[in-house]
Amino acid sequence: MKLERGYFTLQNLEFSDKTELTGGTLKVDKKELIELILQGDENDHIASLELEIVKPGENTRIVHLLDTLQVGVKTQGEGEFLPGFFSEPTTVGNGKTHLIKNLAVMECAELPWAGKSALLYPREAIVDMTGPAAGYSPFSETFNLLLRMEMNTGASDVEYDNAVRNAGVRAVRYLGEAIRNLSPEETEVFDFDTPVDASLPKIAYVTQCQNQGTYANTYLYGWDVHNIVPVHLSPTEVMDGCIVSGNYVWPCFKIPTYIQNNLPVVMELSRMHGKTCNFVGVIFDRGHNNSHFEKQRVANIAANQVRMLGADGVIISWEGGGNAATDAMLTLQTCEKWGIKAVPFTFEFGGPDGTEGILLVDDVPEAKYVVSTGSIEKPTTIPRVQRVAGGDRLRLNMEMGGDPEPADIERTFDVITAFYCGANQSGIGRLAGVPY
Amino acid sequence: MTDTDKSREVKIVHYINQFFAGIGGEEAGGVPVGFEDGPKGPGTGLTGLLKGEGRIVRTIWCGDNRINQETDEVLEEIRRLIEEVKPDVVLAGPAFNAGRYGLACGLVGRMAKEKLGIPSLVAMYPENPAVDIYKQYCYIYPVGEKAAAMRQALPALAPVVVKLGKNGSLGSALEDGYIQSGYRWNEFVERPAALRAVDMLMKRLSGEDPMTEAPLRGFEQVPPAAPVDDLKQAVIAVITGGGMVPRGNPDKLKQAFADRYGVYSIQGLEELPAAEFKGIHGGYDSTWVDEDPDRVVPLDALRKLEQKGVFAHLHQEYFALCGIGTNVAMSKKLGAELAEELKRKGVSAAIYTST
Numbered sequence: 001m002k003l004e005r006g007y008f009t010l011q012n013l014e015f016s017d018k019t020e021l022t023g024g025t026l027k028v029d030k031k032e033l034i035e036l037i038l039q040g041d042e043n044d045h046i047a048s049l050e051l052e053i054v055k056p057g058e059n060t061r062i063v064h065l066l067d068t069l070q071v072g073v074k075t076q077g078e079g080e081f082l083p084g085f086f087s088e089p090t091t092v093g094n095g096k097t098h099l100i101k102n103l104a105v106m107e108c109a110e111l112p113w114a115g116k117s118a119l120l121y122p123r124e125a126i127v128d129m130t131g132p133a134a135g136y137s138p139f140s141e142t143f144n145l146l147l148r149m150e151m152n153t154g155a156s157d158v159e160y161d162n163a164v165r166n167a168g169v170r171a172v173r174y175l176g177e178a179i180r181n182l183s184p185e186e187t188e189v190f191d192f193d194t195p196v197d198a199s200l201p202k203i204a205y206v207t208q209c210q211n212q213g214t215y216a217n218t219y220l221y222g223w224d225v226h227n228i229v230p231v232h233l234s235p236t237e238v239m240d241g242c243i244v245s246g247n248y249v250w251p252c253f254k255i256p257t258y259i260q261n262n263l264p265v266v267m268e269l270s271r272m273h274g275k276t277c278n279f280v281g282v283i284f285d286r287g288h289n290n291s292h293f294e295k296q297r298v299a300n301i302a303a304n305q306v307r308m309l310g311a312d313g314v315i316i317s318w319e320g321g322g323n324a325a326t327d328a329m330l331t332l333q334t335c336e337k338w339g340i341k342a343v344p345f346t347f348e349f350g351g352p353d354g355t356e357g358i359l360l361v362d363d364v365p366e367a368k369y370v371v372s373t374g375s376i377e378k379p380t381t382i383p384r385v386q387r388v389a390g391g392d393r394l395r396l397n398m399e400m401g402g403d404p405e406p407a408d409i410e411r412t413f414d415v416i417t418a419f420y421c422g423a424n425q426s427g428i429g430r431l432a433g434v435p436y
Numbered sequence: 437m438t439d440t441d442k443s444r445e446v447k448i449v450h451y452i453n454q455f456f457a458g459i460g461g462e463e464a465g466g467v468p469v470g471f472e473d474g475p476k477g478p479g480t481g482l483t484g485l486l487k488g489e490g491r492i493v494r495t496i497w498c499g500d501n502r503i504n505q506e507t508d509e510v511l512e513e514i515r516r517l518i519e520e521v522k523p524d525v526v527l528a529g530p531a532f533n534a535g536r537y538g539l540a541c542g543l544v545g546r547m548a549k550e551k552l553g554i555p556s557l558v559a560m561y562p563e564n565p566a567v568d569i570y571k572q573y574c575y576i577y578p579v580g581e582k583a584a585a586m587r588q589a590l591p592a593l594a595p596v597v598v599k600l601g602k603n604g605s606l607g608s609a610l611e612d613g614y615i616q617s618g619y620r621w622n623e624f625v626e627r628p629a630a631l632r633a634v635d636m637l638m639k640r641l642s643g644e645d646p647m648t649e650a651p652l653r654g655f656e657q658v659p660p661a662a663p664v665d666d667l668k669q670a671v672i673a674v675i676t677g678g679g680m681v682p683r684g685n686p687d688k689l690k691q692a693f694a695d696r697y698g699v700y701s702i703q704g705l706e707e708l709p710a711a712e713f714k715g716i717h718g719g720y721d722s723t724w725v726d727e728d729p730d731r732v733v734p735l736d737a738l739r740k741l742e743q744k745g746v747f748a749h750l751h752q753e754y755f756a757l758c759g760i761g762t763n764v765a766m767s768k769k770l771g772a773e774l775a776e777e778l779k780r781k782g783v784s785a786a787i788y789t790s791t
Binding site for chain 1: 609620621622626627630631688722
């Protein structure tokens, strides 16, 4: 497969009476976009929708953040960007795709806590644009267009979940039209059709998503992957957005859609492909399988996919905390057993100073080479901010009542679970646990 | 830091044992503390390697047996001798794999840091037993196993001791090569984690042996408890890591990262009524245990067994927390407290239900 990505980089983002990208400024017709999204909300789950703009460097805190998406549009080749949503599940990854490099569409809503499940509810998710917590999220560096929604009561979790995702995807499709016919500022070609030097080391990437039920699901070509077995994907179809996130349960562990279609391992190995390595493909699966039997089953299938691709080495990463680590470690163990060198990256524990207990949720003796994405057990104080966007209060600790609290004040968190992407599970961040 | 500070020579006090001081071997292990202003023994070799950036102002020695046997007196004397010359850094060793010499170096290194506030660097073989005892108190730099490794050790040590003397602390263990102390801090490093993973894999594929960023500390094996001698006489308690609590979560237990457990009465209850109990565990979908709390605290089944006389009786409380995200140190603490409480309350065996 061969994909050309054309990029646009924003200098500014503003509201206007016509949607267009001109002179580095994306102008957004607020009224038209709101109408489009509300018209699409056929069952009236969205009570109100406001658009907000948050720019890099602003003294602003974004709250109630759900999914984050990149604006993209396919201009050549089969299928559409984010295939399977308002489009057929056509295989993507060929042709040309235009993308805005530094614009994030953010779904923000205080979704009703139905109180049914202690896992499956959207937890408060925070992005600080400046200050000590800004580095936890790559979206402190993007222009952010927030879809700030208030929801009507009485719908089910499934309906709310669909309503907010549809709003986000509609916004992406709408804004994508603004760059469809423009000439990109820069392009990158990812060619997996031309054979590469046979002596280059063959490398695969296993990316294990979270899929535990509504509010903790991941979608592949428009459908959640509850029953998926490990599947081989082309790096270019991943880049075209065949993976969409619907995971809002633990914000630090989330890999939003924006990152799913820019997975840093996929991008790096694709750039190295044909030069310093032979990137043989992506194995996509899910963790949190229920029993040891199911975990080993999936690990075996994933590792065998890697083996059948002829890989000499594999990078392994996963989304979600807890027992998802076990699925990934068993995959690693099976790969190593078959002589495939495996390097995972993961968050760590260790208590506030790193000395407490073991570092990883789970490990196997074969995990001798591990990259740390930082500890989630570090107390973090966020300062008072001038502006709060996406909502106006915080909802924390549902199990203790979850009463709303002011969002703009200074506050200390014992662990970093509320910070969006804080556990750095896509490896996109520079956060690391450093030994002294 | 001003230019004058930068150009200033780092003042080093060097601690060695009787053997490296040239006094004698095993038979001289009891020699008292001695000192000489300037380098001696391995310090002589080190001096040239310091390239004018550092200077050994005093060498202190003591017999290995004496310092390990009369520790308090000896350390007090060494403390006084160090303080007199006000060094920037204290260097001890290299002790290689010598057990008592390693311990002596650790004692001196820790004392300098804690009593005098002077940074210290101790050099020894990574598997020297003193490493695990002292690595959290002072920097320990890895050197070879035997004294023959001195030739490689000194050139590696020289820049590190100078850096420590100048800055008062070292960079990370990865940066400066000392043995990891166990302390770990979050930092924003130069390259994103994903790219570091690719780098690490490429190194492995080219035959290198890169250093892991997250060492495995090894899970402890917990031996199972001995079987219950006579089940018919046993008082049974039920513990759950599944986060089942009375509705309203009266103890404000956390849904992850537990820091305590809750104790809830089941006196007079034949089962846990769904109207009164609820799961708060943040790691699994609690829908099904909310529908019937006995699915995670099997009170209904235990009552039947109790009636049949399978065991003496069920303890009148159950114990609950959320087994998710809790680190091992906290888990051990909570486990010990819980075991203590069960014993105090006359419980002879417990069933732990997980999720």
